[in-house]
Structure formats: C-alpha cells, structure tokens
Amino acid sequence: MMHETTDKKWFDELVLELRLRQVHGSAIGDTVASAHELLADTGQRAEEAFGPARVYAAALELPSAPQHEWVRRALWPSLLGLLAFLLFNQAVVSAVRSEQMLVSPAQLALVATPVVLIALLPLYLTAVIRRIWVLIALSAICALAGLLSGVVAPTTPAGAWLAIDPLPWLIGSALTMVVLSTMNTIRSLRPNNDDILDPRSTTTHSNGTGTKVVVLITNWLFPILALAMLGLALSFR
Amino acid sequence: MDVSTSAPETAGGAHWPSDWLRATLGFLALRALSAGPSYGYAIISELERNGFGTVKGGTLYPLLTRYEAAGMVTTEWRAGEGGPGRKYFALTDHGRAELIRLTADWVRFTNLSTHYLDPEVHTKESST
Known part of the structure; x- marks a missing residue:
C-alpha cells in the first residue's frame, strides 16, 4: 500500500515536471x-528504478512546445478575465x-497589482x-491589493482623478467575462x-465527471464571483 | 591519482567504473537491439547477462529517447500476452550504421589501449 502511494506521488510529480517543461500530452x-x-517487470519502486522524478524528467529531454504557446492560449485570456472582473467590481457599487x-x-x-503579477507569471510559474x-x-x-483599492477609493468627486459613468464599464466587463x-x-x-x-489503452489519464465539473466551474469562476458581487451590492444598497 | 568512480548505475553483477559504462552504454544498447526489436526490461536483462551489471531504467530510457529523436531507433507499442502492452525499440538503418561505426571505433580504441597498457610492449620498444 505504502509502495503504491509512494509510486503514485512519484508519477504525479513526473507528470507535473513534464507539463512544466511543456511536453506534449501523448x-x-x-x-x-x-x-x-519496467516497474511491473522488475518489481522495483519508481524512485529506485528511475531516480528523482524531476531529474528523470530533465534527463529524458523530450521535445517541448514553445512557451509563448500556453501564454497565448491560457494566460492572456485569464488575464483579460481578471481585468474584466476587477473593473466590474469597481463599477458595480x-x-x-x-x-x-x-x-x-x-x-x-x-487594481493593476494582481494584473501585473499574473502577467509576469511565466517568469516564476x-x-x-x-x-x-x-x-x-x-x-x-x-x-x-483588492482590499486596499476599496479603502483608497475616493468618496467625493473632488478627491477623484477620474469620474466616469460606471454603466458602460459594468456592461463591457460583464460581456467580456461571459x-x-x-x-x-x-x-x-x-x-x-x-x-x-x-498508449496501451488509448484512454485519457484523468477525465472523469469530477474533473469536468471542476473545469466548468473554473471556466465560469469570474462570472459567478461577479454575480455574487452584484448580489452583495444590491443587498447593501 | 584515482580519476575513475565506482559504478552507481549498476546494482548487480559486475561493478565497472561508472565512467566506462557511461561511455559505452549507448552502443551496447544499440548492440542489444541488433538481433531485433526489444523492450526495456529485455535490454537491461541482456546487458546484465553479458556482464555489464544492472542498468537502471533512469539511465537506459533517456538514452533510448535521445536515440529515437536522432532517428537511430523507432518505437512501437505492442499488445502484451495477458498483460498491458510493451514498448518495443527497433534499430533503424541509421542506427545500424552507427552501431557498425562505433563498434569499429571501439575495437580500434581498445586495441590501442591494450597495446599501450602492455608492459612487455613498452620494455621491447625502449630496448630497441
């Protein structure tokens, strides 16, 4: 049992290390x-046969996708979603x-702090x-940063740098999120x-119902949170 | 001055200095495939049977992966008998040519080394 747990941890780490190296799923x-x-043939533990997962992943030198690929596909849309969510929060009240x-x-x-931190994510992922x-x-x-942005928000137009109609920003940011x-x-x-x-069974590594639900919730996280913010703003009106 | 190290990659059988195995494992693995396609454990067993000790998967697979990328080896998953499939490695023409070239070079190198290390040869040469 311990044997299996240790090996599962090793394989999880191997997959993570290869993913970090942008190695293709296949x-x-x-x-x-x-x-x-090989482990089934030799009866060895994974660490014993292959050494540390991180070292083994590096030693394989498998071809990897260029880093800008995931930045284009995943990071920029997430960043835009976050920006829209932050704008929505500023405009909703x-x-x-x-x-x-x-x-x-x-x-x-x-407000820009989280956006900049996420934009720089490839440097420290x-x-x-x-x-x-x-x-x-x-x-x-x-x-x-989110809390402090609320604290430093100007209360009178005299103390504000900008005074704008919130409705276009609210609708625009909501549409962007959706x-x-x-x-x-x-x-x-x-x-x-x-x-x-x-390759032995042509089934995916993990794609159960639970995973699908988590992916769906993650995809709609910003609109869900924005709706909650709208509900809060309406209740405290 | 001891410049060689012990053999951490080999767990059983012969204990050759790891430097020697690191230098030769590439063409020894190609040699293990020269009789026909084979899989990880069979290659390790073949090398062990021939006195090179137990090569670890963490040493063998990265080597074979590099050979595959270099076009010296191809891979194919075959269904196992009553169990999960196995990944078979097979030599390509390029791999076979590389094995022949490296084997010839290695024979020349070992002959040269043996000749140089032979004290009798040195005695004869210095007396003439």
Missing part, C-alpha cells in the same frame, strides 16, 4: 506507460447606487507550483489533442 502518456511497464465611478491613481495602481508559500504570498498580495467563459467552455468540451493518453 509523450507524457508514453513516458508514464513505459515507466509502469457605483452603478447600483446610480453614482459616478470615482477613480484615484492609488486605487488604479492597486515553476516557483509557484513547487513552493506553496509563494502561491500563498501571491494570493495574499492580490487580496490585500464571452471568455463561453470560449473556454467550448474549448474544454472539444477533444483535446494534448490530453495524456495511455
């Missing part, structure tokens, strides 16, 4: 299957109260995945040729 499936094949949306430079800088405290620190910074979520849902429903396939 090559990952092939690597995992051939490792399982003013729109519900039928007031002008007041913006100060400090507030703008604080590996550190975020390998060290949980980096992820916690980033989340804390983003949450703090369009991005719809696009992501369509993309995730299509058969993905980067899935991890076991």
Whole structure:
C-alpha cells in the first residue's frame, strides 16, 4: 500500500515536471506507460528504478512546445478575465447606487497589482507550483491589493482623478467575462489533442465527471464571483 | 591519482567504473537491439547477462529517447500476452550504421589501449 502511494506521488510529480517543461500530452502518456511497464517487470519502486522524478524528467529531454504557446492560449485570456472582473467590481457599487465611478491613481495602481503579477507569471510559474508559500504570498498580495483599492477609493468627486459613468464599464466587463467563459467552455468540451493518453489503452489519464465539473466551474469562476458581487451590492444598497 | 568512480548505475553483477559504462552504454544498447526489436526490461536483462551489471531504467530510457529523436531507433507499442502492452525499440538503418561505426571505433580504441597498457610492449620498444 505504502509502495503504491509512494509510486503514485512519484508519477504525479513526473507528470507535473513534464507539463512544466511543456511536453506534449501523448509523450507524457508514453513516458508514464513505459515507466509502469519496467516497474511491473522488475518489481522495483519508481524512485529506485528511475531516480528523482524531476531529474528523470530533465534527463529524458523530450521535445517541448514553445512557451509563448500556453501564454497565448491560457494566460492572456485569464488575464483579460481578471481585468474584466476587477473593473466590474469597481463599477458595480457605483452603478447600483446610480453614482459616478470615482477613480484615484492609488486605487488604479492597486487594481493593476494582481494584473501585473499574473502577467509576469511565466517568469516564476515553476516557483509557484513547487513552493506553496509563494502561491500563498501571491494570493495574499492580490487580496490585500483588492482590499486596499476599496479603502483608497475616493468618496467625493473632488478627491477623484477620474469620474466616469460606471454603466458602460459594468456592461463591457460583464460581456467580456461571459464571452471568455463561453470560449473556454467550448474549448474544454472539444477533444483535446494534448490530453495524456495511455498508449496501451488509448484512454485519457484523468477525465472523469469530477474533473469536468471542476473545469466548468473554473471556466465560469469570474462570472459567478461577479454575480455574487452584484448580489452583495444590491443587498447593501 | 584515482580519476575513475565506482559504478552507481549498476546494482548487480559486475561493478565497472561508472565512467566506462557511461561511455559505452549507448552502443551496447544499440548492440542489444541488433538481433531485433526489444523492450526495456529485455535490454537491461541482456546487458546484465553479458556482464555489464544492472542498468537502471533512469539511465537506459533517456538514452533510448535521445536515440529515437536522432532517428537511430523507432518505437512501437505492442499488445502484451495477458498483460498491458510493451514498448518495443527497433534499430533503424541509421542506427545500424552507427552501431557498425562505433563498434569499429571501439575495437580500434581498445586495441590501442591494450597495446599501450602492455608492459612487455613498452620494455621491447625502449630496448630497441
């Protein structure tokens, strides 16, 4: 039992390391299957036969997709979704109260903080995945920036840098979120040729109902949170 | 001065210095495939049977993956008998040509080394 748990951890780490190296899903499936094949033949533990998963993943030198590919496919849409969500949050209270949306430079800088942190993600993605405290620190910074942006928000037009009609921003940001979520849902429903396939059975590594639900919720996370914010704003009107 | 290291990659059988195995494992693996397509465990067993010790999967598979990328080896998954399939490696023409070239070079190198290491040869040469 312990044996299986240790090996499962090793294989999970191997898949993660190969994913971090942008290795194609079919090559990952092939690597995992051939490792399982040898372990079944020798009766060894994965670490004993192949060494540390990270070292083995590096030693394989498998062909990898260029990094800009995932930045274009995943990072930019996520960034745009986050930006739309942040704009929606800034506009929703003013729109519900039928007031002008007041913006100060400090507030703008604080709203931009999470966007900049996410935009720079390719520079430190590996550190975020390998060290949980980096992820916690980033989340804390983003949450703090969000809270502080509310604190420094100007209360009177005199103290504001910009005073704008919130409605176009509210509608625009809401539409952007819905369009991005719809696009992501369509993309995730299509058969993905980067899935991890076991060459011995041609079934995907993990694609159960649970995974599908998680993917669906993730795709619609910003609209769901935006609706919650709208509900809160309406209840405190 | 001891410049060679022990053999951490080999777990059983002969304990050759790891430097020697690192230098030769490539064409030894190609040689193991020269009789026909074979799979990971069979290649390891073949090398062990011939006195090279137990090569680990973590050493063999990266080597075969590089050979596949270089076009010296092709791979194919075949259904197993009553069990999951196996990944078979087979030499390509390029791999076979490379094996012949490396074998000839290795024979020349070992002859040269043996000749140089032979104390009798040195004694004869210095006396003439």
